[in-house]
Amino acid sequence: MLQPIDTDRVIRDGRVSGAYPEEIHEGVAWWVAACFVVVSRAGQMAVAHDDHLVTNGFHRRFCLGAINAEHWGCQVWTLGVANETQLLYAMRELGCVPGALLATADSGTRPTVTIRLYNAHGRPVAEDTGLARVREMIARDRVPLPVNEQAKGRITSCRDLLEGL
Known part of the structure; x- marks a missing residue:
């Protein structure tokens, strides 16, 4: 694994979170997304983020990881x-799909990035509902890789879904 992380420290308490760049880096978002797609068997997923400069890079990598998870072809x-x-509303409108919310908080001199995962029913993913499995896959360097180009998913903007909210 390139740039390993302390998975027990970063993936816990119902979230993926750490100080950037010391504890967490953008590659972690790719890993988490790919593992979450496989664990949740997601054919589709809704993803949102705050408008923080650091979060933008994590959001991009998260989306790329989600569309490159083995053979799932996640939309x-x-x-x-x-x-x-807004994320929970969109998840319901898209047919009860899983989701992720990425955010960055400025705490002192270093930003803290947090990725929260939600199941298809809009509930936060917890230890016993997939988070432990995601952590284990990353810790054991078992991040799923795409099988081939045909198995790749797509990223589509659906910002218009939130108009009027």
């Missing part, structure tokens, strides 16, 4: 900048 619906309420 990623990106909402762009949205909050949790």
Whole structure:
């Protein structure tokens, strides 16, 4: 694994979170997304982020990881900048699909990036509902790779879904 992380420290308490760039880096978003697609068996997923400069890179890598997860061909619906309420609404409107919300908080001199994962019912993914499995896959360097180009998913903007909210 290039640029390993302390998975027990970063992937816990219902989220993926760490100080950037010391504890977490953009590659982690790719790993988490690919593993989450496989663990949740997601054919589709909604993804949103805050408007923080650091989060933008994590969001891009997350979406790329989600569309490159083995043979799943996941359709990623990106909402762009949205909050949790908007993400949960979009997840329901898209047919009860899993989702992810990425955000960065400036705490002192180093930003803290957080990725929150949600199941298809809009509930946060917890230890016993997939987070432990995601952590284990990353810790054991078992991040799923794409089988071939035909197995690759797509990233589509669906910002218009949130108009009027």
